[in-house]
Amino acid sequence: MKHLFVPLLLLIGLSAAAQQSPAKFSLDVRYLLSLPDGYNADSTRKWPLLIFLHGSGESGIDLDKVKVHGPPKLVEAGKKFPMIIVSPQSDFGGWDAGILQRLILDLKTRYRVDADRVYMTGLSMGGFGTWEYASRFAGDLAAIVPICGGGRPEDAWKMRYVPTWCFHGGKDNVVLPSQSADMINALKPYQPGVKFTVYPDAGHDSWTEAYNSDSLWTWLLAQRRHEFKPVPVAPATLAKYAGVYVRNGRDTVVITPAENALQLQAGRGKETLKPASETVFYWMDKAPVDIIFNKEGFLFRGWQQEQYKKVK
Numbered sequence: 126m127k128h129l130f131v132p133l134l135l136l137i138g139l140s141a142a143a144q145q146s147p148a149k150f151s152l153d154v155r156y157l158l159s160l161p162d163g164y165n166a167d168s169t170r171k172w173p174l175l176i177f178l179h180g181s182g183e184s185g186i187d188l189d190k191v192k193v194h195g196p197p198k199l200v201e202a203g204k205k206f207p208m209i210i211v212s213p214q215s216d217f218g219g220w221d222a223g224i225l226q227r228l229i230l231d232l233k234t235r236y237r238v239d240a241d242r243v244y245m246t247g248l249s250m251g252g253f254g255t256w257e258y259a260s261r262f263a264g265d266l267a268a269i270v271p272i273c274g275g276g277r278p279e280d281a282w283k284m285r286y287v288p289t290w291c292f293h294g295g296k297d298n299v300v301l302p303s304q305s306a307d308m309i310n311a312l313k314p315y316q317p318g319v320k321f322t323v324y325p326d327a328g329h330d331s332w333t334e335a336y337n338s339d340s341l342w343t344w345l346l347a348q349r350r351h352e353f354k355p356v357p358v359a360p361a362t363l364a365k366y367a368g369v370y371v372r373n374g375r376d377t378v379v380i381t382p383a384e385n386a387l388q389l390q391a392g393r394g395k396e397t398l399k400p401a402s403e404t405v406f407y408w409m410d411k412a413p414v415d416i417i418f419n420k421e422g423f424l425f426r427g428w429q430q431e432q433y434k435k436v437k
Contacts, residue, residue, distance in 0.1 A: 152224065154213050155188055155214045155216075156188075156211050156212055156214065157191055157200075158210075158211055159209070160209055161206060161208055161209065162205055162207075164209075168237075171237045171240075172208055172209050172238065173207070173209065173242035174208065174210075174229075174232060174238045174242070175208050175211070175245070175246065176228075176229065176245045176246070177196045177210060177245075178213070178220055179195065179212065179214065179247070180248050180250045180251055183214065184215045184217065185214070186214075188214055191212050194333075195212070195251075196210050196212065196336065198336075199337075207346065208244075209232075209236055209238065213228060218250070219250065219254075220257065220258075222257050222258045222261045222262065226258075226262050226265065241267060241349045241350040241352075242267050243265055243266055244268050244269070244270070244348070245259070245266055245270075246269065246270035246271070247274065248274070249273050249274060250274075251272075252271040252274020253271075253274040253275055255270070256276030256308060257276060260277065260284060261283075263284050263413045267288070268287065268289065268290070268345055268348035269284075269287055269288075269289050270290050270291070270292070270345065271291050271305070271308075272292045272332045272335055273294060273331050274300060275307070275308060278307045279311070282315055282430065283413070284316070286351035286413045289316065289319045290319075290320040290322070290341065291320065291321045292305075292322045292323075292324070292332070292335040293306075293321075294329060294331035295323050297331065298329070305321065306321070309321040320344075350411060351413060353399070353411075355385065355386075355399040355401070356400055356402060357385060358403055363387060363400075366380055366382070366423075367381050368380060368435050370423060370436065371434055372432065372433045372434075378390065378391040383397065386399050386400070404419075405417045405418075406418075414427045421434050422435040423435075
């Protein structure tokens with residue numbers, strides 16, 4: 126009986142495994158929404174969007190907790206902002222950049238968002254979340270304002286086209302000021318105009334003074350998503366870039382000069398590279414992807430940095 130029962134169990138198991146049906150798990154993201162005055166007056170006008178990421182203390186399932194700091198606090202007190210403000214709540218004590226991107230995509234379908242003026246700011250845990258989002262989805266953002274947070278300095282090059290104003294308290298013993306300083310120092314070679322304000326007498330709460338600064342909001346609303354613009358480059362400069370380039374000894378591309386441009390061919394694929402400067406070339410106007418020529422050849426800067434060496 127035992128030997129007969131084992132194959133019967135296996136047969137039942139196989140039958141159960143074969144019966145599958147599609148299903149879906151949906152993730153709800155709670156957020157506070159503030160629409161600007163005049164939003165409903167003109168059904169064609171698009172508005173800037175600010176995403177505010179709170180700190181760890183406001184995590185949970187009570188949205189009222191999100192109102193205690195930052196832009197939601199100011200809105201609750203009656204301050205008017207000429208932009209859409211969305212303040213999501215994290216229920217698990219962290220920020221997931223992938224979830225935030227899906228939220229932003231959804232907001233663009235629900236509200237009249239100016240895609241060239243999407244901003245992100247956050248404090249403490251939200252400062253870390255802001256740096257993280259910018260390192261992964263730089264092409265979504267027109268500017269960031271991380272406050273008393275930190276990130277990975279090795280990722281700073283990915284944010285080279287995202288205007289940044291960072292704030293920190295000089296006496297912060299929760300998140301050390303060096304964490305912001307490390308990010309700013311790593312970003313400066315790529316973005317010389319990066320802004321960094323340290324309030325020397327402030328502790329962890331550097332956000333109250335930062336968000337109360339009118340100059341911050343004036344600066345933020347003046348920023349737009351980076352868009353490459355072609356510049357004239359001398360034919361002799363273009364000619365010196367002509368040649369064959371190889372990555373990892375096997376991936377080969379050929380570059381030839383064209384009319385104020387370069388033609389890049391990789392196998393059967395071709396791209397027209399337009400000059401943003403004498404050394405930086407691009408092919409998509411609003412994507413933060415480019416190549417920069419150097420002594421060895423050129424460096425491709427996309428999701429990763431890849432060096433191509435000129436071989437002839």
